[in-house]
Amino acid sequence: MLKKQYLKAKKTCKVTFTLPKEAANEAKEVRVVGEFSDWNWETSPVMKASGKEYQTVIELALGRKYEFRYMLDNQKWENDWSADDYVPSPYAGVYNSVLNLEIVEAAPKAKATTAKAKTTPAKGKATTASKAEEVKPSAAPVKVKAAAKTPAKKAAVKAEKEDLTKIEGVGPKIAELLQKDGISTFAQLGKADVKVLKGIMEKAGSRYKMHDPTTWPQQAKLAAAGKWDELKKLQDGLKGGKKA
Numbered sequence: 001m002l003k004k005q006y007l008k009a010k011k012t013c014k015v016t017f018t019l020p021k022e023a024a025n026e027a028k029e030v031r032v033v034g035e036f037s038d039w040n041w042e043t044s045p046v047m048k049a050s051g052k053e054y055q056t057v058i059e060l061a062l063g064r065k066y067e068f069r070y071m072l073d074n075q076k077w078e079n080d081w082s083a084d085d086y087v088p089s090p091y092a093g094v095y096n097s098v099l100n101l102e103i104v105e106a107a108p109k110a111k112a113t114t115a116k117a118k119t120t121p122a123k124g125k126a127t128t129a130s131k132a133e134e135v136k137p138s139a140a141p142v143k144v145k146a147a148a149k150t151p152a153k154k155a156a157v158k159a160e161k162e163d164l165t166k167i168e169g170v171g172p173k174i175a176e177l178l179q180k181d182g183i184s185t186f187a188q189l190g191k192a193d194v195k196v197l198k199g200i201m202e203k204a205g206s207r208y209k210m211h212d213p214t215t216w217p218q219q220a221k222l223a224a225a226g227k228w229d230e231l232k233k234l235q236d237g238l239k240g241g242k243k244a
Contacts, residue, residue: 001082002099012059013101019047019054019070019078023166025232027072030054034068034096041074060101067096076235079165079172086172093211093241095171162186166231167219169211169241177204189220212242 003016017032024030030047036058037044047054047070060066067087070078079086083097161184164175181200183189197213215238222231237243 002080002084004101006062007059011062013062014057014059015099015101016055016057017047017068017070017080019080021049021052021054023070023078023081024054024072025076025228027076029073031071031074032056032058032068033071034099035066036060036068041071044071060099062101065102066099068099069096076232081163081165088171093169093171093174095173162223164189164220166223167216167241168235168238169213169216174201174208174211177201177208186220186224190217190224192217192220215241215243 001018003018005014005016007013019030019032031041031044032047033039033041033044045056045058047056054070065084067089068080070080072078077094079095080097084100085098086095087098088094089096161179164170164178164184164186165172167186167189170178177200178184178189178197183192194214194217197216201208201211201213215234219231219234219241222228222234
């Protein structure tokens with residue numbers, strides 16, 4: 001997860017990088033490695049354990065994008081689960097996370113709007129009061145109940161999906177393709193026929209034909225069963241999802 005704090009005067013942004021401990025697979029040391037550290041483990045910031053996650057803060061220049069990934073014990077890579085974007089790396093089937101700091105004007109515009117609101121407090125209060133008066137006589141309780149139900153349904157839908165990028169060889173784009181074909185959980189991927197998976201890749205175009213899904217169901221079955229140690233051992237012998 002990425003949290004940004006724009007520093008207008010310095011033309012920089014303090015970025016908080018966060019990785020859940022469940023994604024770190026009990027790693028002893030976690031670092032965020034990327035273009036800002038020249039992809040060098042030694043010069044990359046160490047992430048400190050805090051509760052159920054690892055965190056570190058880096059101050060970066062605005063006006064560009066940065067590719068990065070999390071590295072565990074200088075051996076295994078992990079993507080940010082909610083990066084701004086994902087782009088293919090030089091290695092087949094592997095994607096890098098993207099931090100986008102190109103939109104420099106976003107913060108100043110927000111402040112300008114706030115300033116205008118403050119210069120006309122009387123109008124703002126009058127508008128709020130009038131709106132409140134209109135709502136009271138109407139069926140307000142009905143609106144409150146309807147609003148409460150909507151997020152509950154959305155939360156239920158999100159809970160059904162699992163992070164398929166934990167499967168070696170499955171990047172964010174491939175995970176999207178699988179979800180479109182009704183494969184959104186480890187259990188579903190574990191039951192999928194390899195021929196069906198190959199068909200999904202071929203249907204997506206030449207860019208995805210090179211991917212070999214042979215080990216995906218095997219990995220997914222271990223993930224669905226919560227056998228993360230066994231999954232890690234299996235993945236250590238794979239390269240881009242293929243047996244080395």
